Amino acid sequence: MSSEMSAYVIEEHGDPDVFTEETVEVPEPAADEIRVSVTATSLNPVDYKIRRGDLPDFTPKFPATLHCDVSGVVDAVGDDVERFEPGDEVYGMPGGAGRQGALADFVVGHAGTFAHAPERLPLEEAAALPVVALTAWEMLTDKGEVNIDDDVLVYGASGGVGHVGVQLARWLGGNVVATGSNERKRSLASALGADATVDYTDTDVEEYVETYTDGTGFDTVFDPVGDDHLQTSFEAVRPFGSVVTTESSSTQDVSAMHANSLDLGVVLVILPVILGERQERIGEELADIAALVDDGAIEPHIDEQFGFDEVSEAHRVGEEGDFVGKLLLVNE
Numbered sequence: 001m002s003s004e005m006s007a008y009v010i011e012e013h014g015d016p017d018v019f020t021e022e023t024v025e026v027p028e029p030a031a032d033e034i035r036v037s038v039t040a041t042s043l044n045p046v047d048y049k050i051r052r053g054d055l056p057d058f059t060p061k062f063p064a065t066l067h068c069d070v071s072g073v074v075d076a077v078g079d080d081v082e083r084f085e086p087g088d089e090v091y092g093m094p095g096g097a098g099r100q101g102a103l104a105d106f107v108v109g110h111a112g113t114f115a116h117a118p119e120r121l122p123l124e125e126a127a128a129l130p131v132v133a134l135t136a137w138e139m140l141t142d143k144g145e146v147n148i149d150d151d152v153l154v155y156g157a158s159g160g161v162g163h164v165g166v167q168l169a170r171w172l173g174g175n176v177v178a179t180g181s182n183e184r185k186r187s188l189a190s191a192l193g194a195d196a197t198v199d200y201t202d203t204d205v206e207e208y209v210e211t212y213t214d215g216t217g218f219d220t221v222f223d224p225v226g227d228d229h230l231q232t233s234f235e236a237v238r239p240f241g242s243v244v245t246t247e248s249s250s251t252q253d254v255s256a257m258h259a260n261s262l263d264l265g266v267v268l269v270i271l272p273v274i275l276g277e278r279q280e281r282i283g284e285e286l287a288d289i290a291a292l293v294d295d296g297a298i299e300p301h302i303d304e305q306f307g308f309d310e311v312s313e314a315h316r317v318g319e320e321g322d323f324v325g326k327l328l329l330v331n332e
Contacts, residue, residue: 002026003025003026004023004024004025004026005023005024005025005026005104005105005106006021006022006023006024006104006105006308007021007022007023007024007065007103007104007105008020008021008022008065008066008103008104008308008309008311009022009024009063009064009065009066009103010051010062010063010064010066011062011063011064012062013051013052013053013056013059014051014052014053015052016048016051016311016312016313016315016316016319017312018051019051019103019311019312019315021309022063024063024104026105026106027100027106027107027108028076028108029076029077029078029081029108030078030108031078031079031080031081032078032080032081032110032111032112033077033078033081033108033109033110033111034074034075034076034077034078034081034084034090034108034109034111034114035074035075035076035077035106035107035108036070036072036073036074036075036090036092036094036106036107036108036109036114037072037073037074037075037105037106038070038071038072038102038104038105038106038107038331039071039072039073039123039124039127039330039331040070040071040072040123040124040125040126040127040328040329040330040331041067041068041069041070041071041101041102041103041127041328041329041331042067042069042127042128042131042326042327042328042329043067043314043315043318043326043327043329044068044069044131044132044160045160045318046058046068046096046097046131046270047066047067047068047096047315047318048315048318048319050064050066050096050097051066051315055097057274058097058098058270058274059097060095060096060097060098060099060100060101061100064100064101065095065096065100065101065102065103065104065107066096066101066103067096067101067102067103067329068093068095068096068097068101068102068130068131068270068273069091069093069096069102069127069128069129069130069131070091070092070093070094070101070102070107070109070127070130071089071090071091071092071117071123071124071125071126071127072089072090072091072107072123073087073088073089073090073123074086074087074088074089074090075106077111078111081111083111083283084111084114084116088116089116089117089123090114090115090116090117091114091115091117091118091123091126091127091129091130091286091290092109092113092114092115092130092282092283092286093113093130093131093134093269093270093273093282093286094107094108094109094110094113094114094273095107095108095109095273096270096273097270097273097274098270098273098274098275098276099273102127103308103311103329105331109273110273110276110279111283112279112280112281112282112283113272113273113279113282113283114282114283114286115283115284115286115287115289115290116287116290117290118289118290118293118294119290119294120293120294120296120299121293121299121300124328124330125300125302125328127328127329128300128302128325128326128328129164129286129289129293129298129300130282130286131160131269131270132160132161132163132164132300132326133164133168133286133289133298133300134269134282134285134286134289135161135164135224135246135267135269136161136164136165136168136222136224137168137285137288137289138267138269138285139161139165139222139224139244139245139246139265139267140165140168140169140172140220140222140244141172142265142267143242143244143265143266143267144220144222144242144244144263144265145220145242146169146172146173146174146219146220147172147173147174147219148173148174149173149174149175150172150173150174150175150219150220151174151175151177151212151213151218151219151220152169152174152175152176152177152218152219152220152221152222153177153178153179153208153212153218153220153221153222153233153236153237154166154169154176154177154178154179154189154194154222155179155200155221155222155223155224155225155229155232155233156179156223156224156225156229157178157179157180157185157186157188157189157192157194157197158178158180158184158185158186158188158189158324158325159224159225159324159325160224160325160326161224161246162178162189162222162224162225163188163189163192163300163301163324163325163326164298164300165222165224166178166189166192166193166194167192167193167297167298167299168292168297168298169220169222170192170193170194171292171297171298174219174220175195175212176193176194176195176196177194177195177196177197177198177208177212177218178190178194178196178197178198179197179198179199179200180197180198180199180200181199181200181201182199184324185324186198186199188301188324188325192301196212200232205232205235205236206235208236209235209236213238216238217236217237217238217239217241218236218237218238218241219237219238219241219242220237220241220242220243220244221233221236221237221241221242221243221244222244223243223244223245223246223247224245224246224247225247226245226246226247226250227247227250230243230245230247230250230252231252231253233245234252234254234256234257234260234262235256237260237262238260239260239261239262240260240261240262241260241262241263242262242263242264242265243262243263243264243265244264244265244266244267245264245265245266245267246266246267246268246269300325300326301324301325301326302325302326302327302328303323303324303325303326303327304317304323304327304328305327305328305329305330306327306328306329306330307329307330307331307332308329308330308331308332309332310329311329314327314329
């Protein structure tokens with residue numbers, strides 16, 4: 001094969017137009033790595049935050065190849081890798097933060113950051129899952145615990161993490177109340193299994209806590225949004241309940257946590273990749289998620305699809321936020 005490949009890189013932080021297509025060397029896998037011929041990736045907020053320079057410590061070395069999610073076909077395996085062989089269809093979260101990512105013809109990553117792709121989905125659609133499904137999984141099964149008939153409030157229920165959170169909370173047996181700011185977003189949440197939906201823009205937290213929990217509060221509040229939503233989470237959860245979030249960079253009054261003996265769980269799902277530690281955890285969880293997909297419990301919602309050469313437009317759409325589910329980028 002050729003020793004060169006196409007990659008969409010950034011030479012500096014900037015707006016969506018900062019991407020350029022470059023010809024770079026095909027990376028070689030180390031002993032514990034695999035190389036994957038990239039079928040697709042998807043856009044997550046962490047990707048455009050890295051591009052903008054909001055997360056400088058997460059930026060791969062310039063010229064930086066971004067995007068954490070990937071699906072594709074194993075092209076080569078390192079000497080110590082036994083779980084995969086060339087030709088395997090996989091999905092994973094090997095880079096894009098801390099190390100080079102998926103916006104290229106090939107990506108190399110620790111074998112532990114991959115799993116065999118779900119059989120139920122087209123391979124390109126599997127790329128919509130890793131970051132958001134891993135995040136929802138860790139929020140609801142690691143940082144929190146949802147039991148049968150627990151009342152679960154899902155903020156941002158039509159977003160990337162939120163739309164998986166609705167499905168996963170339902171699979172775990174929860175009674176799911178989902179929020180959305182417009183009818184399209186609430187309709188998606190209902191279609192994904194939410195028992196009820198709330199327009200949080202015109203409904204006070206006290207009102208939906210009274211309506212759906214008889215005023216006692218939700219057992220678990222699932223918050224992939226943060227900021228004002230995180231503060232509201234402390235009002236919506238019952239005493240001794242759990243708030244799980246992906247966003248804790250804003251300043252909050254946490255006195256409610258003490259007053260009501262609350263648990264707060266915070267997930268940064270890309271941390272193993274950044275640290276280069278506990279990376280096998282990613283692949284193990286992705287294997288569990290693939291099983292749920294194949295059982296019909298979880299399915300990604302793809303709102304719009306782009307080619308790699310349209311990455312700037314995908315980032316613009318992502319930052320504007322007027323979409324539901326995920327934005328997919330296919331290496332055409």
